[in-house]
Amino acid sequence: MSEQNKETSYSAKNIQVLEGLEAVRKRPAMYIGDISERGLHHLVYEVVDNSIDEALAGYCKNIKVDILEDNSISVEDDGRGIPVDLHEKEKKSALEVVMTVLHAGGKFDKGTYKVSGGLHGVGVSCVNALSTKLVAEVCRGGKRYIQEYACGKPLYAVKEVGTADKTGTKVTFHPDSSIFTETVYKYDILANRLRDLAYLNAGIRITLTDHRADAEGNMRSDVFHSERGLGEFVEYLDSTREHLIPDVIHINTDKYGTPVEVAMTYNTSYNENIHSYVNNINTIEGGTHVTGFRMALTRTLKKYAEDSKMLEKAKVEINGDDFREGLTAVISVKVAEPQFEGQTKTKLGNDEVSGIVQQAVGEALTNYLEEHPKEARMIVDKVILAARARIAARKARDLVQRKSPMGGAGLPGKLADCSDKNPENCELFLVEGDSAGGTAKQGRNRMTQAILPLRGKILNVEKAMPHKVLESEEIKNIYTALGVTIGTEDDAKALNMEKLRYHKVIIMTDADVDGSHIDTLILTFFFRHMRELIEKGYVYIAAPPLYLCKKGNVEEYCWTDQQKQAFVDKYGSGNESSVNIQRYKGLGEMSAEQLWSTTMNPENRTLRQVSIENVAQADYTFSMLMGDDVAPRRQFIEENATYATIDT
Numbered sequence: 001m002s003e004q005n006k007e008t009s010y011s012a013k014n015i016q017v018l019e020g021l022e023a024v025r026k027r028p029a030m031y032i033g034d035i036s037e038r039g040l041h042h043l044v045y046e047v048v049d050n051s052i053d054e055a056l057a058g059y060c061k062n063i064k065v066d067i068l069e070d071n072s073i074s075v076e077d078d079g080r081g082i083p084v085d086l087h088e089k090e091k092k093s094a095l096e097v098v099m100t101v102l103h104a105g106g107k108f109d110k111g112t113y114k115v116s117g118g119l120h121g122v123g124v125s126c127v128n129a130l131s132t133k134l135v136a137e138v139c140r141g142g143k144r145y146i147q148e149y150a151c152g153k154p155l156y157a158v159k160e161v162g163t164a165d166k167t168g169t170k171v172t173f174h175p176d177s178s179i180f181t182e183t184v185y186k187y188d189i190l191a192n193r194l195r196d197l198a199y200l201n202a203g204i205r206i207t208l209t210d211h212r213a214d215a216e217g218n219m220r221s222d223v224f225h226s227e228r229g230l231g232e233f234v235e236y237l238d239s240t241r242e243h244l245i246p247d248v249i250h251i252n253t254d255k256y257g258t259p260v261e262v263a264m265t266y267n268t269s270y271n272e273n274i275h276s277y278v279n280n281i282n283t284i285e286g287g288t289h290v291t292g293f294r295m296a297l298t299r300t301l302k303k304y305a306e307d308s309k310m311l312e313k314a315k316v317e318i319n320g321d322d323f324r325e326g327l328t329a330v331i332s333v334k335v336a337e338p339q340f341e342g343q344t345k346t347k348l349g350n351d352e353v354s355g356i357v358q359q360a361v362g363e364a365l366t367n368y369l370e371e372h373p374k375e376a377r378m379i380v381d382k383v384i385l386a387a388r389a390r391i392a393a394r395k396a397r398d399l400v401q402r403k404s405p406m407g408g409a410g411l412p413g414k415l416a417d418c419s420d421k422n423p424e425n426c427e428l429f430l431v432e433g434d435s436a437g438g439t440a441k442q443g444r445n446r447m448t449q450a451i452l453p454l455r456g457k458i459l460n461v462e463k464a465m466p467h468k469v470l471e472s473e474e475i476k477n478i479y480t481a482l483g484v485t486i487g488t489e490d491d492a493k494a495l496n497m498e499k500l501r502y503h504k505v506i507i508m509t510d511a512d513v514d515g516s517h518i519d520t521l522i523l524t525f526f527f528r529h530m531r532e533l534i535e536k537g538y539v540y541i542a543a544p545p546l547y548l549c550k551k552g553n554v555e556e557y558c559w560t561d562q563q564k565q566a567f568v569d570k571y572g573s574g575n576e577s578s579v580n581i582q583r584y585k586g587l588g589e590m591s592a593e594q595l596w597s598t599t600m601n602p603e604n605r606t607l608r609q610v611s612i613e614n615v616a617q618a619d620y621t622f623s624m625l626m627g628d629d630v631a632p633r634r635q636f637i638e639e640n641a642t643y644a645t646i647d648t
């Protein structure tokens with residue numbers, strides 16, 4: 001189309017369109033959640049979701065995601081290609097409508113509903129609005145078409161640019177650095193989400209490639225593909241755990257037009273791991289599909305245990321939690337008009353889904369138990385053990401939470417508390433070892449900073465029985481110092497954070513292998529037993545410096561090898577022996593003043609806030625890191641070896 005034509009066709013309708021996209025640029029967080037790392041990665045999911053929809057409609061098998069050298073992203077599929085013909089109502093190419101009209105994705109294709117769809121379901125036009133440049137390429141009907149946009153505005157009308165012997169859509173976009181606070185893509189974050197999508201949508205092949213070469217000039221690439229879907233997902237999640245039963249129970253049906261897929265198995269651990277998805281969205285707050293699943297599980301297993309007289313013999317009162325100890329399950333439903341509720345809009349509200357899932361799971365589980373009496377007994381035995389352990393744990397908990405005989409809060413003796421009592425102002429440092437704890441107590445701001453020294457390695461909660469967790473001295477201290485209690489009338493595991501005493505909990509350990517192991521032990525404890533603390537954004541990791549570099553009277557702390565090298569280059573003309581470099585092996589090597597000024601002083605310290613990007617993946621990672629299996633742990637440590645070079 002000529003320039004002249006472009007002018008005339010962008011009439012009143014276009015002005016509306018541009019206003020829509022302008023709104024996205026003005027309030028991006030309203031559309032994609034936030035403008036940080038999370039929002040940045042969300043852009044990719046939004047584009048990939050369109051290709052997943054095309055695959056779910058049965059027309060696409062392969063999706064290719066590329067992280068390009070300049071941190072732009074391209075997503076290519078082999079679907080039918082977005083239509084390019086004239087859109088009746090909008091009076092322009094359908095491709096342009098999809099790319100520039102909010103919520104337009106797929107709507108013009110009657111007969112299919114959008115099942116996939118990013119958390120906010122805003123569509124690819126939002127990605128376009130938030131990209132300095134976007135290129136859409138379509139192969140369709142033997143021809144190739146292209147259109148480019150800047151900040152969502154088309155640079156020209158869709159044009160034909162040659163022939164094609166395939167069909168498909170390719171979208172390449174450059175996130176706008178004036179909007180996002182972070183513009184560097186993290187391979188692992190994308191890999192984790194794409195792995196989930198491959199498991200959730202059996203048969204689709206998703207290839208992720210990073211074209212930004214690493215230090216050795218290597219490119220990373222993974223292919224995510226699952227033929228057996230959730231069955232394989234559950235096997236992956238439990239691959240480093242000891243199985244209680246050899247099978248994964250896999251249900252894949254359609255109940256009254258609602259596709260329901262569930263896979264579950266039991267392992268010998270004490271954790272409950274239920275991961276649920278609606279239209280490929282991780283419903284971390286659960287909802288009616290999870291309620292339906294739990295009801296079916298409880299009813300079916302209870303009935304089996306009663307009919308088999310196993311409960312009678314055991315003489316123990318079973319409750320719902322006991323059926324889920326050692327359970328790993330993934331629930332995925334596709335709902336035409338999902339209602340999302342809850343604080344993060346990740347809780348399914350549709351009432352009808354509960355009964356649907358309950359029926360599907362009830363039938364399948366009943367059959368499984370009948371056909372596998374040996375496994376059925378093992379499950380019921382495990383449930384009875386869980387009930388006994390729960391009763392033991394309740395006693396331990398009552399001991400932890402009993403008020404001290406003097407009255408008052410009964411804070412741990414090792415805690416050096418702060419004087420301010422407003423939790424919003426207060427920080428608790430969990431410090432590795434009594435010696436560093438002592439230094440931190442001297443160096444801190446007594447008004448707002450409290451110190452709790454922890455004796456070396458805390459209990460590995462991944463392997464410990466639940467009552468052992470509450471009997472551990474260090475863990476009891478963490479509960480009482482924080483003011484967090486557990487257990488209510490009807491939920492033994494519920495966390496009560498109303499009396500939480502600090503809104504920052506800062507893990508401060510040595511910058512060495514032991515220190516990072518202690519970080520992981522504490523994080524495992526928080527992830528399994530105080531997840532809400534992480535979800536609220538209250539958990540941080542302190543960053544003590546690795547080096548103190550000196551030349552004459554110039555002194556600089558360095559946190560990375562690059563910073564150290566920069567110092568050597570600047571003050572030692574590149575010669576390391578002409579400067580004085582002190583490697584801090586532990587917090588204990590710093591004076592109270594040094595610890596304060598480098599690591600604790602809110603004015604100039606760096607804290608790493610802990611967040612959970614992907615719950616299922618975090619579940620896998622913690623079980624892998626803290627479990628018995630050595631091989632995957634070694635591989636993970638080699639791939640993530642931050643400290644390996646430092647310690648040699």
Ligand code: 0RA
Nearest residue numbers: 050051054079080081082083109169
């Ligand atoms: C609606 C209709 C048709 C294709 C698509 C949507 C489509 C959208 C996307 C987004 C990314 N990749 C996609 N691939 C296809 C085609 C309808 C027809 O050919 O009759």
